[in-house]
Structures are given as C-alpha cells and as structure tokens.
Amino acid sequence: MSRSQDRRALMTRLETALEHWGARPERWPQEIRAELVAFAQTDEDAARRMAEERALDRLLALAPGTRPVDGLEARILAAAEALPQVGEAAPGPERRSAGNVVAYAAQPRPSLLRRNWPEATLLAASLFLGLLIGVSGQALPAFQGIRVLVASGGDPGVTLDALFDLERGPGQEAL
Numbered sequence: 001m002s003r004s005q006d007r008r009a010l011m012t013r014l015e016t017a018l019e020h021w022g023a024r025p026e027r028w029p030q031e032i033r034a035e036l037v038a039f040a041q042t043d044e045d046a047a048r049r050m051a052e053e054r055a056l057d058r059l060l061a062l063a064p065g066t067r068p069v070d071g072l073e074a075r076i077l078a079a080a081e082a083l084p085q086v087g088e089a090a091p092g093p094e095r096r097s098a099g100n101v102v103a104y105a106a107q108p109r110p111s112l113l114r115r116n117w118p119e120a121t122l123l124a125a126s127l128f129l130g131l132l133i134g135v136s137g138q139a140l141p142a143f144q145g146i147r148v149l150v151a152s153g154g155d156p157g158v159t160l161d162a163l164f165d166l167e168r169g170p171g172q173e174a175l
Contacts, residue, residue, distance in 0.1 A: 023053035
C-alpha cells in the first residue's frame with residue numbers, strides 16, 4: 001500500500017472511531033487506540049478533525065440532560081393493558097379516551113374528498129384561473145420580460161424593468 005492509501009485508510013478509521021465513540025480515545029477499542037492517537041498527533045488533518053470532534057463533545061456536554069420521569073414505565077404499561085384486546089368490544093363514546101387507538105381505528109371515516117372539499121375547491125379554482133390567464137394572453141408581456149432577463153445571462157444593463165415593459169403587447173412573439 002502506498003503512503004497516501006495508508007493515510008486515507010487511517011483517516012477513514014479515525015472518522016469511524018470519532019463517529020462511534022467521540023473524541024475521547026479512552027472510549028475507543030483498545031486495538032485501534034494507540035495507532036489512531038499517534039496518527040492524530042502527526043497528521044494535520046487528523047488533528048483538526050479531532051479538535052472539531054472535541055468541540056462538539058464540549059457543546060453536547062452543555063446541553064441539558066433529561067431525567068426519567070418517576071413511574072412513567074408503569075403508567076405506560078397500565079394504559080396499554082387497559083386497551084381492549086383483540087375480539088373485545090370497543091367502549092362507547094362516553095368512555096372513549098385519547099389512548100384508545102383500537103376504538104378510533106374502528107370508526108368509519110368520510111372519504112378523502114368529503115374531508116378536504118375546501119382544499120379541492122381552491123385547487124380547482126386556481127387551475128381554472130391559471131388556464132384562463134394563459135389562454136387570454138394577459139401574462140405574455142411578463143413572460144417575455146422573463147425571457148429577456150434569462151437571455152441576458154446576468155447582463156447588468158438588463159433590469160427588472162423589462163418585466164413591466166408595457167409597450168410590448170400580446171401581439172408580439174410568444175415564448
């Protein structure tokens with residue numbers, strides 16, 4: 001193996017160690033620790049990468065920790081056991097709770113179009129208006145102005161005023 005291939009292989013192993021165990025070498029497996037520490041001390045890129053990972057470790061250490069909520073596991077298990085099992089009747093609406101997923105899933109639901117008719121109506125109206133504007137030619141001057149801007153390739157002499165050139169009318173050449 002050439003020197004550059006060795007360096008690339010060591011850098012890859014260092015990256016893997018940093019991703020899995022962080023910047024503290026004492027967390028790394030013993031069989032790779034000495035070699036990677038020596039590499040990080042002699043290679044500039046490896047040393048920089050180790051420094052970046054140490055900075056990330058320090059930043060993560062500043063993050064507030066979470067502590068387990070007392071009795072949370074017992075409450076979750078009790079709520080799961082309270083759910084109706086397969087074959088049991090779901091409770092009526094007066095006894096339905098947010099945790100009763102089985103009863104909610106068994107309820108009939110209206111079709112997608114019935115639930116989303118306002119959105120579907122607005123979508124159809126916008127499609128109709130877009131077709132109407134496109135067929136009438138009202139947007140042609142703006143499209144021609146955009147074509148001029150694109151064709152200029154960033155020429156500083158061409159400005160956004162080309163979009164609003166009212167002297168060109170719908171009778172001019174189309175895009």
